[in-house]
Amino acid sequence: MSTANSSLPEVISNGSIKYEELRTRFFNSRIPDTKPAEIYCPKTTPEVAAIIQQAKKRRLKVGVRSGGLLFPCTSLIPDGVLADTLHLNAGIEYDSQTQLVSFPPAARSKDLADALIPLGRFFPFGHSPTVAAGGFCLAGGQGWFMRGWGFVTPNGEVIRASKTENPDVFWAARGSGQCFFGVVTRFWGKTIPARRLFERVRVFDCTDSFAEVVHWVFDVNDRTQKEGVEIAAATFRPDKEVERLGDEVGDTRIFMGVSSLAFTDSIDEARRILNASEDVPEGLQKSLVVTIPLEEKSWDQLFEAQDRFTPAGNGERWQCDSILNNPDIPRSQLIEAIQPALCDLPSRRSVGCIYIGDYTPDEKDQAISLPHQYCISTMTCWKDPTWDERMRRWMYEVYSRAAPVSCGQYIADLDAKQRMTPVMSENALDRFLKIRQKWDSEDMFTTRIWAP
Numbered sequence: 055m056s057t058a059n060s061s062l063p064e065v066i067s068n069g070s071i072k073y074e075e076l077r078t079r080f081f082n083s084r085i086p087d088t089k090p091a092e093i094y095c096p097k098t099t100p101e102v103a104a105i106i107q108q109a110k111k112r113r114l115k116v117g118v119r120s121g122g123l124l125f126p127c128t129s130l131i132p133d134g135v136l137a138d139t140l141h142l143n144a145g146i147e148y149d150s151q152t153q154l155v156s157f158p159p160a161a162r163s164k165d166l167a168d169a170l171i172p173l174g175r176f177f178p179f180g181h182s183p184t185v186a187a188g189g190f191c192l193a194g195g196q197g198w199f200m201r202g203w204g205f206v207t208p209n210g211e212v213i214r215a216s217k218t219e220n221p222d223v224f225w226a227a228r229g230s231g232q233c234f235f236g237v238v239t240r241f242w243g244k245t246i247p248a249r250r251l252f253e254r255v256r257v258f259d260c261t262d263s264f265a266e267v268v269h270w271v272f273d274v275n276d277r278t279q280k281e282g283v284e285i286a287a288a289t290f291r292p293d294k295e296v297e298r299l300g301d302e303v304g305d306t307r308i309f310m311g312v313s314s315l316a317f318t319d320s321i322d323e324a325r326r327i328l329n330a331s332e333d334v335p336e337g338l339q340k341s342l343v344v345t346i347p348l349e350e351k352s353w354d355q356l357f358e359a360q361d362r363f364t365p366a367g368n369g370e371r372w373q374c375d376s377i378l379n380n381p382d383i384p385r386s387q388l389i390e391a392i393q394p395a396l397c398d399l400p401s402r403r404s405v406g407c408i409y410i411g412d413y414t415p416d417e418k419d420q421a422i423s424l425p426h427q428y429c430i431s432t433m434t435c436w437k438d439p440t441w442d443e444r445m446r447r448w449m450y451e452v453y454s455r456a457a458p459v460s461c462g463q464y465i466a467d468l469d470a471k472q473r474m475t476p477v478m479s480e481n482a483l484d485r486f487l488k489i490r491q492k493w494d495s496e497d498m499f500t501t502r503i504w505a506p
Contacts (some may be wrong), residue, residue, distance in 0.1 A: 062108060063101045066093040073457070076138060077130070080122040081184065084371035084442065088130040090117065090387045096140045099212055099239040102137065106237065106498075107210035115500045116208075118237050120159040121186025125374045125433075126469040128232045131500065139188060143240050148173055156242045161189030163197075167353045175245040176317075182364065183357035189243055192490050193231040193466035194422035196411065196429065199317055208235055226489045229422025229478065230416075231465035233486075235494035247487075251351045252324035253315045254331055257344035260289070260310040264397055266338055267310055267390050268408070272428075274314070275410050277330035284315040285331075288363065289396045289406035295362070301401045301436040306398045309343065324348060363405060369437045370403070373445055375453040376431035376467040377460035377475075378424050391459040392430045395452040400445060403435035423482035424462045431467060446472065453472040 066072045068089055076093045078085050091114065096102045117129035118137050129136060143158040143475075146169040152229040155170060155177055164183035172178060179191045180197045190197065215224040227234055260267045268287070275285050293305040316324035325332075325348060334342055375395075379388055396406035407427045410449050417423035432452070434445050450473055462476035477484060 062104045063094050063096050063260050076474040080127050081366045082125050082372045083369050085127055088137040089131050091133045093136045097141050103210045116498050120188025125372050153245050154242050155245050159238050163189045171248050174241045174248050176248040177243050177245050191491050192234050194229040215319050222489045226421050226486050228420035235490050235499045249317050253255050253351045255346040256347040257311045258341045259343050261307045263341045265389050274331045282317040285410045287312045291402050301438050371436050374433045374467050375449050377456050378426035378462050379428045380461040383459045388459045391456045395432045395456050398449045401436045406432045417479050417482040423479040432468050
């Protein structure tokens with residue numbers, strides 16, 4: 055596609071009225087003081103190509119933002135270009151003949167749900183309603199029901215990438231996340247039939263029974279079919295939502311919510327699928343504080359729960375770190391190593407999470423390549439800026455202690471300024487760097503996922 059006559063979209067420079075509003079368009083209120091030289095909000099693919107060509111001529115580095123949910127705000131490049139894809143190629147389209155959905159990088163999970171569910175189709179979008187497709191897909195897609203089915207140029211050239219067209223770019227795109235060397239202007243994805251949602255929730259006081267509860271969660275997972283089931287656990291303070299208490303920890307207990315979610319056609323089938331989570335062992339009954347029986351849920355209800363758990367827009371400052379477990383490490387050793395990260399939550403709003411992916415990727419198929427069962431993460435949240443260093447230090451310490459039981463990290467959680475850890479296998483990283491050198495030899499897209 056020729057872009058020789060394409061004009062650049064409006065440039066937003068530092069000092070203009072829109073600049074700071076666009077610079078700070080992130081989920082996180084803890085935004086670095088990094089200032090790009092220019093911000094662009096392209097609406098078409100040719101405009102994106104023109105931006106990249108112009109940046110290349112001027113030797114400017116480029117950052118790309120879709121939803122703005124990446125906690126470290128790595129799309130902000132000092133004295134570089136920020137390409138904000140919020141309005142790029144707007145519109146979600148479904149082809150009933152091919153059963154493919156196409157969508158722009160800024161399409162959110164809720165946008166995809168609202169477009170596809172009424173048509174009786176489903177695409178495995180992200181957990182949060184505001185997660186945009188660009189970052190989600192490039193990070194490898196740790197989204198709804200991943201447990202069952204797993205996880206597209208710097209020269210200003212417009213290309214398509216698939217298993218048959220530019221397969222090296224297609225391979226690199228799936229799992230390189232914040233280090234991808236181009237701007238994806240549209241995605242195409244395979245859909246499957248939509249089904250109903252049925253969830254069972256239990257909440258435990260795991261202050262003194264963390265290991266026992268987690269062992270039970272892992273055992274339930276072992277005895278539950280993979281396809282069409284989501285199992286996750288989250289730790290939190292009981293007074294998490296009592297806003298008047300501020301950042302300080304009030305109630306020192308730790309609760310753990312455990313959700314078992316079935317994607318199926320009837321409550322009877324859901325009950326059969328989730329049978330392993332039906333009963334709580336007698337030894338854990340004393341820790342059980344809330345039981346919500348199996349009931350049908352809507353996507354709006356699930357999204358509302360996600361928003362309530364990780365709120366934004368009121369000055370919340372967030373940081374995230376995570377590990378993917380090494381499957382060769384015994385469970386008891388894993389549970390002991392992750393307990394501080396999930397139980398010693400340093401502020402009232404902070405949360406921990408165990409997401410069960412049970413994922414064994416093939417590095418021949420995509421850049422995402424670290425086999426793991428569990429993604430263990432902590433999202434610390436506070437509002438007082440004077441807490442920033444205190445919270446940074448806490449996160450570094452607990453995840454450095456957990457690192458020996460990990461094989462690496464989910465790339466969407468990587469903060470290269472905080473803690474470097476593998477996000478690909480060694481073979482996959484070597485292949486990725488060679489592909490990146492081919493397409494971005496001048497290092498226009500600068501984000502690092504490897505130690506310098």
